Amino acid sequence: MTITIQIIQFVIIISILVILHEFGHFLPARYFKTKVEKFYLFFDWKFSLFKKKIGETEYGIGWLPLGGYVKIAGMIDESMDTEQMKEPPKPWEFRSKPAWQRLIIMLGGVTVNFLLAWFVYSMLLFNNGDTYIPADSLKYGILVDSVGEQLGLRTGDKILAVDGKKTKTFRDAVLQIILGDEVTVEREGQELVIPLSDEGKATVFKLQGRNFLSYRQKAIVDSVIPKSAALKAGIMSGDEIVGVNGKPVDYWDQLTGLISSSPNGRMNIEVNRNNAKTNVELVVPEEGKIGIYPSIEDLRVTDTYGFFESIPAGFKRTIKVLTDQVRQFKVIFNTKTEAYKQVKGPIGIVEMMSPTWDWTFFWSFLAMFSVWLAFVNLLPIPALDGGHVMFLLYEIISGRPPSQKVLETGQIIGFVFILGLMAIIFGNDIWNIIKRFL
Template sequence: MDIAIKILQFFLCFTILVGIHELGHFIMARVFRIRVEKFYIFFDPWFSLFKFKRGNTEYGLGWLPLGGYVKIAGMIDESMDKEQMKRPVQQDEFRAKPAWQRFLVMIAGVVMNVVLAVAIYCGICYTWGDTYFSNKDARWGYDFNEAGHELGFRDGDRILSIDGRPVDNVQEIISSLLITEDDRRVEVERDGRAVTLNLPLDDLIAMRQKKGYEGFLALRFPFIVDSTVSAAASAVLKKGDEILAVDDLRGAEFPDYQRYIRSRAGDSVRIEALREGDMVLTMTLPVSEEGLIGVAPRQDLYTPRTQEYTLRESIPAGIRKTGEVISSYWEQLKLIVQPKTKMYEELGGFIAIGSIFPAAWDWQDFWMKTAFLSIILAVMNILPIPGLDGGHALFTFWEMISGRKVSDKVLEAAQYVGMIVLLMLLLYANGNDIYRFFIK
């Protein structure tokens, strides 16, 4: 059932993204009175699930759920329909239109994906706001996993800055360590003093490849008194006191203190507590036969921050969020093509994309991922690779500035080269998926 929900989310998201992208091409083509022969969601080799014709356009749903397409008359595209190019040019064909119109048709899909991302982020901001945990609220620091310890972090470290830049959103800590082409310099507060950690790029790459970022850090939960339920505890402790030590156990978290106190059932323990930040108290408390000292801990130590938006405020917030995600993804792309980062080893295909969706349906999470994938689709399609929108747009842009149209033979050859490159990337990315999920 969990896998079914993941698959359903993946296909719903993919259908929305491809449909919107192709709708952009379709609308712009119709604006310039260019004939669109087919508009399909999913591909339809040999047959389609259903189809109907309205005007000159055939609309349909293919059976191969790997994308979708519009077939624009008089254009060399992935259909490689060269026969149409041998016929006399018709006024309603793509090739008959001015270069600037063809350019706009080419980039319309990318623009629609960006517009979709903006609309989704605006809706998310208005409906749910922007919820995050602030690094400023991590007053007791973090616990780190093994990968964090290997990098030099110690439990209790409170992160102050990365490369001299203060970090507010906790999620930015992980992304800053993963998306980098250089060493990182992290300043932490440790035992009341600032300590600088120099993290070599090779160590960060090793951490990323071992997926050490999973559970990299977690908020610490100290033993803070919420209430007292025994006479002995009520006489010496009050709400807000922080337990610093129990016998020789010091600097631990509540679960560790709790386990130790239970091991002393029927005996007594020496407690050291901090009151109002500067008063240290020492006391001895009896431990009941059940392993309790009559103190209830606070459970609500951390509260995420939520920035709420009015309808008017959500629009610039959505635009700003889209810009931030585009910038971040572009930085990742630049790192992928740099061999020293080894990020190319982590390219993923359909399985990796599908795995990002949760096993339980969550509309906020679904729309967040749909907006993110819409931006990925836009950025990937605008790359100047023949076969992608960016490749077509590049040839058209060259015609606009030079006044010379690229020949059909060159376009056909470029289309073949682009399709081969894309197929190789597709095989590589999905091969990585098979290796990571089923072999490694």
Template structure:
């Protein structure tokens, strides 16, 4: 069921983005009286799931969910209709129109993607606002939960002040900031320390197969007992909050974990807090200094009431949501550009994390959430817009480059050159697509 929900959200988001992107080409083409022969969601190699002709245009749904297209008359595109291009240009064809009109038609899809992405972020903030844990609220520092954090030079209790000179607003964004960054500044025991992020950090993060290596320090709350625990009858209960280990006060789980290792195979006391009040309980530790319990969690309101963290919750009027959503869209775009730069730098190993349809589908939640759906769709829209701007033949960016060249030099590339460029670009895209999806398959088996 979870896979079905993820797949449904992915297909809905993908379909919406494709239709609106292609509509961005379709509308200006119609305004400039250019004939549009086909408007398709997905590709229709050999046959279509659905098709219907209205006016000069056939509207349809293909069976290959790798994208979509509009077939514009007199343009070398995915259809590779060389027969049409061998005939004399007609007034209603793309190639017969002025360069500035052709440029607008080619940029239409990208413009729609950016407007859509920024617009969705604005509406998300207006509808739901935002709630997050401010990095500044983590007053006692981070909890290093993986050796990768230690390799970065981090220690539990460090306060992360800046990454690449920028203050971090939300704690949840720290991992992505480390991925995009080059250096960071921490405060440790009152001292300010600057460290460099290793160039191969992303590669190591991918190999670990984990999304995080640090998190906020959390209280020691009993979640339940493991099957082999000898402390089931000790008096400990689920949701107990540990206040002290053998008389030593503790605030966080990491402090308790370190203390417990000193009492391996011993009987010790735990001071706990529960609804009825505080209580001292004797427990037996195993040879690893473990109690035999699962770690539990506290609701956000309890964390705030007990003085651990204060969440930031903000509601926006529509007027306030416009600049805030625009800033969020801009941050998404710049972060994505930083990630692409690292992907194209072999030293970072970021190319190992390049993913295809499985990776994209997996970022959707396993339970239906409109807020998450629209947030991911906004990100994908901005990503799609930027990717289509890359100067690769077969992408909108490639056509834009050739059109700008024509406008600057006054010389139009030949149809034969454009045909070969389209084939080359299509080959490059297929190689990238195969590589990304092969990465997905490898990660799936791992």
């Protein structure tokens, strides 16, 4: 059932984004009296699952779920309808329109993607506010594992800035550390600038960033598992553990480190309970866990937004997401980080979906992915919107359009490049699944 919910969420998100993106091309095309021959969700190579002609446009659903398209008359696109281009230009064709109108038509899709993300982020902030852990309110500093240490961080560090800029939220600080070049921390009362190593980032990406950076907590027990060694020894919810076998304990990671390294060992645990100290004894089970959970300090704050406040805040969030995605390319194309190995295709993205239906996650992911589609489509690669924009800008600046041969060749090269890239990404998804069973 979980995988079904994940697939349904992914298909609905992709369908919404594709339809609205293509509508962004369709609307200005029709406004400028340009004929749109087809409007398709997914690709209909050889055949379609559904089609219906309304007016001069055929609307349909293809069988190949790799996006969608609008076929605009008189335009060299993924249909590669070169026969149409051999005929004299018609007034209703794309090639007959002024360059500035063609530019607006080609920018329509990414514009809608951006506006959609802005709208969704604004409404999420208006309805839910923005709940986060401030990066500068971690009383006991950060908690890192061996991967975080490879990056140059240490447990107890307090993050002051990344690449010289303060971060508002702890979540953003984690992302900026992955994307950044250096982090400024406070360590044992000194301010240090730590270069972030590419080797450390490679390990972060290899492990997909799992728990390499968290925040430190006091050794206070929130709950005790029934029938566990801790319950049998008399440990209770609310207890603060201050010592183990005569060694002082301040933080939860110190406690779990001592317990996990002492399977089958006898422990004398000093507990502070209601401002009175007491001692309990137990034998650590073979798995190195005694059955207690930490008390999570609620460091979270929520910023609330009125309707009119949410609009600029939503715009700011959209720009930030776009900026972070642009910065990711720097990391992805750095061979030392090997981040390219973690690029996910449809299979990997489905696994990122929430296992239960969560509307906040749904709309947040849709907004993020809408920004991503806008950015990717603007890349100056023939066969993408950005490729068409590149040729149109050349025409506007130079005063003469590229030849039809150049446009056709560019479209073919771009299409082959995209198909090759998709094959690599799909292969990477499949290989990541296979590795789990090796």
